[in-house]
Amino acid sequence: MRNYKDNIIVKMTFQFALDVMNFSEKLRNQKRFAFADQLLRSGCSVGANVKEAQSAESKADFIHKLKIASKKRRRLSTGLSCVSLMKIILSRENCYLILKVF
DSSP states (O other): OOOOTTOHHHHHHHHHHHHHHHHHHHHHHTTOHHHHHHHHHHHHHHHHHHHHHTTOSSHHHHHHHHHHHHHHHHHHHHHHHHHHHTTOSSOHHHHHHHHTTO
16 A cells, blocks of 8 residues: 655645535535535545545556546536535635635
8 A cells, every 4th residue: 555645636635625525514504505515526536536546557547547536626616616606605715715726
């Protein structure tokens, strides 16, 4: 098993997942369950795919897993843009704060 302790990408995507979880909780408190659930799934999936890529069976498998993580991040970005435009949250900064990792 690899040591992920010093891997900056794994660290950043883990923090990213925590930020998304906190943000999702804010949406749940506003009774925006569908948005909260979708953002939570996409946000946590980014880190899961990055970590899974660390144990890839080949270079092609590694690249494939990182591409999946990138797609999940784009899906999250789209969802956050929708949340911001619909004024579900108090400010746009809340959405873009999460995306600063990328």
